[in-house]
Amino acid sequence: MRAVTLAHETDWQGWRRATRALVLAEVAADQIIWSVGGENDLLAESAAFADAAGTFNVPRAVVELSETAIQAREPERFAWLYRLVLRAHRGERHLLDDAADPEVQRVQRLAQAVRRDTHKMRAFLRFRTVQEDGAQRYVAWFEPSHFIVEANAPFFVRRFATMTWSILTPYRSAHWNGTELSFGPGAQPADVPDDDALEAYWRAYFSSIFNPARLKVGAMQSEMPKKYWRNLPEAVAIPDLIRSASGRTEQMLEQDMRPPKAMPLAPLRARAAQAGTEAKGSPLAELAERAAECRNCPLWEPATQVVFGEGPGGARLMLIGEQPGDQEDLVGRPFVGPAGQLLDRALEEAEIDRQTVYVTNAVKHFKFVPRGKRRIHAKPDTVEIVACSPWLNAERETVKPGLLVLLGATAARAVLGRAVTISRERGERITMPGGQAAFVTVHPSFLLRLPDEESKSREYRAFVADLRRAASIIAEIDAAA
Numbered sequence: 001m002r003a004v005t006l007a008h009e010t011d012w013q014g015w016r017r018a019t020r021a022l023v024l025a026e027v028a029a030d031q032i033i034w035s036v037g038g039e040n041d042l043l044a045e046s047a048a049f050a051d052a053a054g055t056f057n058v059p060r061a062v063v064e065l066s067e068t069a070i071q072a073r074e075p076e077r078f079a080w081l082y083r084l085v086l087r088a089h090r091g092e093r094h095l096l097d098d099a100a101d102p103e104v105q106r107v108q109r110l111a112q113a114v115r116r117d118t119h120k121m122r123a124f125l126r127f128r129t130v131q132e133d134g135a136q137r138y139v140a141w142f143e144p145s146h147f148i149v150e151a152n153a154p155f156f157v158r159r160f161a162t163m164t165w166s167i168l169t170p171y172r173s174a175h176w177n178g179t180e181l182s183f184g185p186g187a188q189p190a191d192v193p194d195d196d197a198l199e200a201y202w203r204a205y206f207s208s209i210f211n212p213a214r215l216k217v218g219a220m221q222s223e224m225p226k227k228y229w230r231n232l233p234e235a236v237a238i239p240d241l242i243r244s245a246s247g248r249t250e251q252m253l254e255q256d257m258r259p260p261k262a263m264p265l266a267p268l269r270a271r272a273a274q275a276g277t278e279a280k281g282s283p284l285a286e287l288a289e290r291a292a293e294c295r296n297c298p299l300w301e302p303a304t305q306v307v308f309g310e311g312p313g314g315a316r317l318m319l320i321g322e323q324p325g326d327q328e329d330l331v332g333r334p335f336v337g338p339a340g341q342l343l344d345r346a347l348e349e350a351e352i353d354r355q356t357v358y359v360t361n362a363v364k365h366f367k368f369v370p371r372g373k374r375r376i377h378a379k380p381d382t383v384e385i386v387a388c389s390p391w392l393n394a395e396r397e398t399v400k401p402g403l404l405v406l407l408g409a410t411a412a413r414a415v416l417g418r419a420v421t422i423s424r425e426r427g428e429r430i431t432m433p434g435g436q437a438a439f440v441t442v443h444p445s446f447l448l449r450l451p452d453e454e455s456k457s458r459e460y461r462a463f464v465a466d467l468r469r470a471a472s473i474i475a476e477i478d479a480a481a
């Protein structure tokens, strides 16, 4: 029997070194007892496994899967991972391709749980401000389900490089002093101060984006489990918002009952009913889940999360923007920031109900350049647009909209595969190979950037007219079908 004592729960280097030595010595998995000691445990045997000589031949995918799954809160994980590595080393190079293999399955399940927890940490962790020696410091309390702090700390370093912060969790803490990342023991919720100006900001922001007509308490709780609510300042607002939701919906409906205007889009409503991204298990929801793991280009790394498209699976109109902005990146939904609000207003004026439209972007991660505490939008380049195109293509394949409305040059390039001068091609019905129709117009953020009120209002009216024209194109298409 061999006993291996790792320095801590995610002692990846220690596990790797021991595994390499034991695999090269052909030690069977059931001959090893794995345990976790203290960081100061001088007898920890992992340290004794100096880099072993020999050819250690394990596919990269197995190593990457192990690096993720080792973060799972599963006592048997060291042994389970060892079994896979030993099998791969003995010649089963494609063992991960066998999805029915129970040893592969259980490790994949661990990795999946870690990825889900990682997503929650990136989405729901909130810093509070603390004054320390006259300087501002940020502290966050988070309760991960797995041992994910060490692997995720570099993400928060990149994201909040200019701040001095600590992330405290029950099993480990991470500290960034602006130049160096360090780890310490776990902490208590009471170690985090509870008053903060940032809280008011988060609460107000959350209330402003909360749409009562879309309230699905079950879905909301599964996406943002109650366990996280107590650490989210904005969650204070949730019970009240839920209580007032039906009243607010009625108010919205009443507003909708104003004297009816011409309704060119009745067919859109009828067809939009198919399950969209909100419906768990729908093809679109599954695509969105897979996109969350996308590593096709480096934009995923500094971004908070993927921002997938949203809307009904049977939408006749698909609006395609460039990429999520700062607020979309934080909230995880497309077009919710300033450009989104302008788009909403223009859609309403064009008598297009956003709920009937599928809204997405050519690129699904926010590309930005950090400047001080701000994140400045950076235009995605062709490589990034192409790297992201499988997701947009999959959305188009799944939704099969009658018309693609391309908002600005990036969307036009992504869909038409060439550089497009908006002013030259705007407002024309373009027939794509395969027969789908497309239509180019400006991006709403172009309107936000215009310098004077006169051009703003002129261009806004032209944008609304384009959206109306898009609605009539789809009506023509549907009438001819």
Ligand code: URA
Binding pocket: 321, 322, 323, 324, 325, 328, 333, 334, 335, 336, 337, 339, 340, 361, 445
């Ligand atoms: N701009 C975009 O192109 N997409 C968004 O989702 C937000 C702003």
